[in-house]
Amino acid sequence: MRPMLATATATVPDGPRWAHEVKWDGMRVLADVSEGRLQLFTRTERDVTVAFPELLPLAAEFADMLLDGEVVCLRDGIPSFAALADRFHVTDARRAARLAEANPATLMSFDLLRLYGVDLMARAWSDRRATLERLELEGARWQTPPTFDDGRVLHAATRDQGLEGVVSKRVDSPYLPGQRSALWLKAPHRATVSVVIGGWRPESTGTVASRLGAVLVGVPGPGGLRYLGRVGSGLAGRTGQALLQDLEPLTAAESPFGTEVPRVDALGTRWVHPVLVADVQSLGLGGQGRLRQPAWKGLRDDLTPGDVEPPEGL
Structure with a gap:
């Protein structure tokens, strides 16, 4: 399965129908936990699990779940795409372990598509998000970043902090795998x-x-x-x-x-x-x-x- 994609916009939407998140400068992944193991798949459905051994303990959090998120490598709290580029092409487990020690990655989870075998994709984003937050996925190598009501304030703040931009999501939006939808909008700074x-x-x-x-x-x-x-x-x-x-x-x-x-x-x-x-x-x-x-x-x-x-x- 491929993830849902956002449409570019020059204007961050406002109003109660929208929620807003930081746009992370990393690699989009679907994190599939099933039968005690984690698998990570890219936008093109390529399995990159071996490249990120530091994320494997996520499988111990819950027995079955499918997360949508972004893998990032942080430098002084700011994602570095250059640092991440050294990681996601690695196919040798021993080399991946060395890189994970020297240059660890973090999974930023922002959507929950399945939990304990129940498909959540047809539900509204607000319902999926509330369920994700109840999981309290906060670990050394994974986070559930917050959402914000005021997208324009967030847009200005992310610009000042050197972050990539903002993603705005309709709170009633279902998850549309593989589709680029105007229900999700992205407003990068550059x-x-x-x-x-x-x-x-x-x-x-x-x-x-x-x-x-x-x-x-x-x-x-x-x-x-x-x-x-x-x-x-x-x-x-x-x-x-x-x-x-x-x-x-x-x-x-x-x-x-x-x-x-x-x-x-x-x-x-x-x-x-x-x-x-x-x-x-x-x-x-x-x-x-x-x-x-x-x-x-x-x-x-x-x-x-x-x-x-x-x-x-x-």
């Missing part, structure tokens, strides 16, 4: 967009010709990727070198873009097969349909190109 990498460019300066300087990105469209621009900010140093190791085996003879790539961007680009998904932050789309001031966040091993949707306004 939009995060999932994109597919179609090529990379070496640095234009320095003596190392193979050092990555930027990636060319797009979203799936007719005839190939629709070009959204190149991203270089945030790819300096070890981040760029690690990404280059992932890109080099994907070398392709031709551009995977179905729309025109400007000559200034295409010149010197090494094309790759469009299989890697990444998150970038931007100030939206410019007049030519390009991302404005994009900055690299990290690879999304939990997503495939088929999960990527065009950004708002495209």
